[in-house]
Amino acid sequence: MTGDHDHTDPPSDEALRVKALESLLVDKGLINPDAVDAIIEQFETQIGPHNGAKVVARAWVDSAYRARLIDDAWPALQELDVGGVEASEVVVLENTEDVHNLVVCTLCSCYPWALLGLPPSWYKSPAYRSRAVKDPRALLAEFGLKIPTEREVRVWDSNADIRYLVLPERPAGTEDLSENDLAALVTRDAMVGIGLVSPSGD
Amino acid sequence: MDGIHDMGGMDGFGAVEREAEEPVFHAEWERRAVGMVMSMFAQRLFHLDEYRQKIERMAPIAYLGPYYARWIHAASELLLEKGLLSRAEFESGAAAGKAEDVDLIAAATVPDLLRARISGRETDDVPARFKPSDAVRARNIHPQYHTRTPRYVRGKTGLVERDYGVFTLPDSYAQTQARRRSTFIA
Numbered sequence: 001m002t003g004d005h006d007h008t009d010p011p012s013d014e015a016l017r018v019k020a021l022e023s024l025l026v027d028k029g030l031i032n033p034d035a036v037d038a039i040i041e042q043f044e045t046q047i048g049p050h051n052g053a054k055v056v057a058r059a060w061v062d063s064a065y066r067a068r069l070i071d072d073a074w075p076a077l078q079e080l081d082v083g084g085v086e087a088s089e090v091v092v093l094e095n096t097e098d099v100h101n102l103v104v105c106t107l108c109s110c111y112p113w114a115l116l117g118l119p120p121s122w123y124k125s126p127a128y129r130s131r132a133v134k135d136p137r138a139l140l141a142e143f144g145l146k147i148p149t150e151r152e153v154r155v156w157d158s159n160a161d162i163r164y165l166v167l168p169e170r171p172a173g174t175e176d177l178s179e180n181d182l183a184a185l186v187t188r189d190a191m192v193g194i195g196l197v198s199p200s201g202d
Numbered sequence: 203m204d205g206i207h208d209m210g211g212m213d214g215f216g217a218v219e220r221e222a223e224e225p226v227f228h229a230e231w232e233r234r235a236v237g238m239v240m241s242m243f244a245q246r247l248f249h250l251d252e253y254r255q256k257i258e259r260m261a262p263i264a265y266l267g268p269y270y271a272r273w274i275h276a277a278s279e280l281l282l283e284k285g286l287l288s289r290a291e292f293e294s295g296a297a298a299g300k301a302e303d304v305d306l307i308a309a310a311t312v313p314d315l316l317r318a319r320i321s322g323r324e325t326d327d328v329p330a331r332f333k334p335s336d337a338v339r340a341r342n343i344h345p346q347y348h349t350r351t352p353r354y355v356r357g358k359t360g361l362v363e364r365d366y367g368v369f370t371l372p373d374s375y376a377q378t379q380a381r382r383r384s385t386f387i388a
Binding site: 012014015017018019020021022023024025027028029030031032034035036037038039040042043044046047048074083084085088089091104106107108109114117118120121122124125126127128129130131132133134139142143157159160161162 | 207208209210211212213214215216217218219220221224226227228229230231233234235236237238240241242244245247250251254257266268269270271274278281286287291292295296297299300301304306307308309310311312313315316317318319320321322323350352354364366369370372
């Protein structure tokens, strides 16, 4: 679509438009290019699923923490120094043997940025947004996740403020792992609800 | 409004395609778009509800184009509407002087801005009309403006799950241009 990987292609319309707009906004005194760079750097190096994974791992090893997190997430997130942009009103959804949770934003692309980073393309796609609320089991099956019929699937459609984080089930066979090792197993997909956490981190 | 953005329950978009090892950004212009638009949110040049409304009003075929092009579209429309850029400046790319009354954010403040707790939560003590487990029916409304009530729930019944507290109503806040809050950053 963008052709940015092919050096023989001319720049896309978007590339030209954005370049012209940035130059105009700088000249007009509407943006500080150093702040623009700093924001990009945060999203490329600091803000990502490792933040959410820390929260999940702590909840797995500390049941009192898990209870605080589910009751009122923000103070519990502060204990781990995470949360903030697009993750200020967080609700944590605990997967159990009876319930599997799935998160979507049907109206736009709302997503807990400070915990998971910017959303991936599939989360923003019309296919995901349209189908998650209509036939979530079939959608999950396409992702390789077959939820038994006796297990309820709950779909959470983000509103203007609330951002959801799925607390996946801790996989069996991980009893001896440290909190850090557990965090390394937790994937973005599991925290959105399209995957489970595998004991091998796959 | 009943636009292309309200996708819940639609058919015809096919299978969800996933990219292995997807990068944070796919092109340089996407990186710049995110940094620029978020800077302007932090400077309170516009707020998130009016911004979402601009995206929803895009022509459907344009809406279905590259994701971050929606960001650029909405930000441009709001800058023009608020007189922060003139149409002549926007079309020529040449600034006629500097904008007044804009406090640019400093790069050093960015990590704290992104860590701050910002939302539409209000302190007003508004009593809740419903409590958890109450049966409710979503209004069947079709406003021409922004709403967070998607089509697929309108007229449907359900049970209240949880009382999250008091929040600004995006439907009405999208109609105001106050430089008050962004629910994003700042």
